[in-house]
Amino acid sequence: MNVVRTRRTLEEGQQAQLLAAIDRWLEREVKPVVKEHDHADRWPGKIVAQMQELGLFGATISAEYGGLGLPATTYAEIVMRISAVWMAITGIFNSHLMLALAIEKFGTEPQKRRWLPKLASGEIRGGLALTEPDAGTDLQAIRMTARREGGHYVINGTKTWISNGIEGSCFALLVKTDPKAEPRHKGMSLFIAPKQAGFRVGRKLEKLGYKAIDSAELIFEDYRISADHLIGEVEGQGFYQATGGLELGRINVAARGVGIAEGALRLATEYAQLRRTFGKPIAEHQAIALKLGEMVTRARAARLLTLDAAAAFDRAERCDMEAGMAKYFASEAALENSTESLRIHGAYGYSKEYDIERLYRDAPLTCIGEGTNEIQRLIIAKQWLKRSTMA
Ligand SMILES: Cc1cc2nc3c(=O)[nH]c(=O)nc-3n(C[C@H](O)[C@H](O)[C@H](O)COP(=O)(O)OP(=O)(O)OC[C@H]3O[C@@H](n4cnc5c(N)ncnc54)[C@H](O)[C@@H]3O)c2cc1C
Numbered sequence: 001m002n003v004v005r006t007r008r009t010l011e012e013g014q015q016a017q018l019l020a021a022i023d024r025w026l027e028r029e030v031k032p033v034v035k036e037h038d039h040a041d042r043w044p045g046k047i048v049a050q051m052q053e054l055g056l057f058g059a060t061i062s063a064e065y066g067g068l069g070l071p072a073t074t075y076a077e078i079v080m081r082i083s084a085v086w087m088a089i090t091g092i093f094n095s096h097l098m099l100a101l102a103i104e105k106f107g108t109e110p111q112k113r114r115w116l117p118k119l120a121s122g123e124i125r126g127g128l129a130l131t132e133p134d135a136g137t138d139l140q141a142i143r144m145t146a147r148r149e150g151g152h153y154v155i156n157g158t159k160t161w162i163s164n165g166i167e168g169s170c171f172a173l174l175v176k177t178d179p180k181a182e183p184r185h186k187g188m189s190l191f192i193a194p195k196q197a198g199f200r201v202g203r204k205l206e207k208l209g210y211k212a213i214d215s216a217e218l219i220f221e222d223y224r225i226s227a228d229h230l231i232g233e234v235e236g237q238g239f240y241q242a243t244g245g246l247e248l249g250r251i252n253v254a255a256r257g258v259g260i261a262e263g264a265l266r267l268a269t270e271y272a273q274l275r276r277t278f279g280k281p282i283a284e285h286q287a288i289a290l291k292l293g294e295m296v297t298r299a300r301a302a303r304l305l306t307l308d309a310a311a312a313f314d315r316a317e318r319c320d321m322e323a324g325m326a327k328y329f330a331s332e333a334a335l336e337n338s339t340e341s342l343r344i345h346g347a348y349g350y351s352k353e354y355d356i357e358r359l360y361r362d363a364p365l366t367c368i369g370e371g372t373n374e375i376q377r378l379i380i381a382k383q384w385l386k387r388s389t390m391a
Pocket residue numbers: 095127128129130131134135136137138160161162163164207210215365368369370371372373374375
């Protein structure tokens with residue numbers, strides 16, 4: 001049985017309690033330090049420890065393996081709330097949970113027992129290592145290889161853009177176990193790769209936004225691991241396993257987009273009521289009111305699409321099209337609302353003293369991660385045509 005897609009719900013009271021705890025933490029601990037960490041591009045150790053205490057590293061891992069076992073709807077609400085303040089820190093547990101998802105969904109029972117409790121507690125933190133210097137969207141073009149030697153595999157190659165690459169200690173690593181296979185995906189496998197001899201960080205990548213979380217190049221040179229690190233212990237399933245978590249992954253990026261869209265709206269609303277020109281608050285000028293009207297509509301639509309996809313996920317329904325639509329729309333909403341909010345702030349929007357410049361720098365990533373928005377529209381159309389033909 002697919003544990004991760006089993007129908008999940010949470011009592012309304014439990015959800016409210018959890019979200020209230022997140023809100024209190026954001027207010028007391030995160031808001032006061034976000035600007036300093038973002039500008040210094042400094043990894044927020046204290047915040048990570050607090051996220052660990054809140055159970056966020058086990059948010060979507062089943063309770064039987066030590067996680068909170070949250071439904072996708074509650075998880076999305078948490079990601080939205082945090083992203084409205086500081087989107088980058090959601091990447092510290094989002095990418096980690098994609099690693100956990102691959103193990104819980106496709107791993108053997110001994111693999112789940114060995115890895116999931118430590119991932120759920122945050123004792124081990126990590127992420128998903130798919131992208132290579134020459135292969136992003138076209139994942140099947142990766143060059144990293146794993147060669148079987150008795151009871152071990154020897155891995156060589158380079159990954160890039162890997163979130164948590166420096167601070168994390170374990171990654172789901174996509175490789176070619178049969179580089180000559182046709183079709184190409186049949187030669188791909190996914191490994192649980194802890195940091196040890198043969199696995200090193202090449203360099204930290206400097207970015208426009210999404211600061212404080214580390215994005216890195218990872219280098220594998222004769223990295224040797226025992227065969228029980230192969231997820232599911234069957235070769236050739238890696239492409240399917242790596243993309244098998246995309247529905248939840250897209251809901252998660254959509255939720256980040258909603259957070260930024262709502263956060264940017266909130267900042268614009270506050271500012272437009274305070275800032276006065278020509279004898280009245282700028283919110284009362286029609287040009288600004290029109291912007292606010294569009295922004296609030298966009299944020300609301302993004303939220304509803306995201307919760308709709310998450311609810312379908314929780315009902316264990318197929319929701320690749322719904323998750324794709326949510327991801328596409330919410331990330332574009334993030335981009336547009338952060339731009340409009342920055343413009344409403346006038347010169348102060350361009351200043352590093354105001355929060356909107358961070359949201360403006362963070363928003364574009366949501367259009368790239370978990371499938372670029374170009375590809376997203378192709379996926380939506382493909383699914384739509386398939387469903388229309390079947391109907
Ligand atoms: C901050 C950050 C964090 C990241 N974290 C991770 C991580 O943790 N793990 C990981 O594995 N990766 C990560 N990535 C990588 C990310 O997943 C890739 O950047 C993404 O998949 C796109 O790949 P690419 O950059 O190689 O672009 P390319 O694939 O080279 O695409 C370039 C452009 O061409 C378009 N394009 C490509 N193919 C087509 C097509 N068939 N039809 C139409 N248009 C097309 C794309 O939409 C894009 O606009 C991260 C990236 C960033 C920026």
